[in-house]
Amino acid sequence: MAEVTVQAPAKINLHLGVGPVRADGFHPLATAYQALSLYSRVTATDADTWSLTCSGRDGVDVSGVPLDESNLALRAARLLAGEEPRGVALHLDKGIPVAGGLAGGSADAAATLVACNELWGLGHDRATLARFAAELGSDVPFALYGGSATGHGRGEIVEPLADAGHYEWVVLTFDFGVSTPAAYAEFDLLHAGAEVPDPVIPAELLKALAEGSTSGLAAAVGNDLQPATLRLRPDLAEPLAAGIAASALAALVSGSGPTCLFLAEDASHADRVAAALGRFGRARRAHGPVPGAVIC
Known part of the structure; x- marks a missing residue:
C-alpha cells in the first residue's frame, strides 16, 4: 500500500477529576471521555525520507502547528518505526481546532499510528x-478507541464505558489558546495548603451514560480544572453564562480550555444555542459518542 488516510475524532471530558500533584509533576486523573464528530485526518505516504505538512479545514487555523x-x-x-530504516510523508488535514482543549494533537498521533501500522504492514x-x-501522551490512547470511556493515571489508562445515548453538543472555540501546563499550575496555586482528594468519576454520570439520559448527563458533568482556567481567562465566564441563558442543558470548559461545551436536547436545540453564542467565537454543532481512529 503506497498511501493510507485515517481520521480521528476530537475528545471532550464529560468529567475531569484532578488529584494532588505527584512527585513526577503529573496529576492523577479520573476522567470520563467522549469522542465528538469533529475530525482530523492524517495521510501517510510511502517515502524514503521523513516529512510533515499540514492544512486546515472548516476554518481551523494551523499557523501555529x-x-x-x-x-x-x-x-x-518515528516511535512506531523503531530502529527500522523507514521513512514516511505525513500530511495532517486538521478539522479539530488547535490548542483548544479538544486533543487535536493526540488525534493526529493516534491517526498516524493506525496509518503507519497499515502502510508498513506491521x-x-x-x-x-x-x-x-x-x-506519546495522556489523550492519545483514547483517540485510538473513541466512543465513551474512563481514563485513569494521567488519562492514558482507558477502559470503555457503557453508553446508550446520543448527545448533541455545541462546541465554542476561540482565536486564542490556554496552556495546559499553566492551567495545572494554577490549579496547584488554587489548592495550595489544602488537601486535594483522590479523583473519582461520579456514579451519577456513569448511570446517566448507561441509561442514555441527556438530562442525567447534564446534571453530572464537571471539570475540576475549570476554576483554574477561568482564573487565567476570566473572559470565558461570559460565554458559559450566555449558553445557559440560551437554554443549554449544561455548560463547561473542555479540559484546560479555552473551548467551551454546551449540551443540547437535540440537533435543532443545538442550532439555536449555537446561534446565540456566535458573537463570542466559532460555535459549531457536534455529536457523540463516535468511533476512534479509523481508516478512511
Whole structure:
C-alpha cells in the first residue's frame, strides 16, 4: 500500500477529576471521555525520507502547528518505526481546532499510528498500538478507541464505558489558546495548603451514560480544572453564562480550555444555542459518542 488516510475524532471530558500533584509533576486523573464528530485526518505516504505538512479545514487555523520533530504525529511515526530504516510523508488535514482543549494533537498521533501500522504492514492490534500511544501522551490512547470511556493515571489508562445515548453538543472555540501546563499550575496555586482528594468519576454520570439520559448527563458533568482556567481567562465566564441563558442543558470548559461545551436536547436545540453564542467565537454543532481512529 503506497498511501493510507485515517481520521480521528476530537475528545471532550464529560468529567475531569484532578488529584494532588505527584512527585513526577503529573496529576492523577479520573476522567470520563467522549469522542465528538469533529475530525482530523492524517495521510501517510510511502517515502524514503521523513516529512510533515499540514492544512486546515472548516476554518481551523494551523499557523501555529509545528512541522518539526516536536510534532506529535511525527513522533508517533518515528516511535512506531523503531530502529527500522523507514521513512514516511505525513500530511495532517486538521478539522479539530488547535490548542483548544479538544486533543487535536493526540488525534493526529493516534491517526498516524493506525496509518503507519497499515502502510508498513506491521500487523499490530489496537491494544499494541495503545501501548505506543501511552508513550506519546495522556489523550492519545483514547483517540485510538473513541466512543465513551474512563481514563485513569494521567488519562492514558482507558477502559470503555457503557453508553446508550446520543448527545448533541455545541462546541465554542476561540482565536486564542490556554496552556495546559499553566492551567495545572494554577490549579496547584488554587489548592495550595489544602488537601486535594483522590479523583473519582461520579456514579451519577456513569448511570446517566448507561441509561442514555441527556438530562442525567447534564446534571453530572464537571471539570475540576475549570476554576483554574477561568482564573487565567476570566473572559470565558461570559460565554458559559450566555449558553445557559440560551437554554443549554449544561455548560463547561473542555479540559484546560479555552473551548467551551454546551449540551443540547437535540440537533435543532443545538442550532439555536449555537446561534446565540456566535458573537463570542466559532460555535459549531457536534455529536457523540463516535468511533476512534479509523481508516478512511
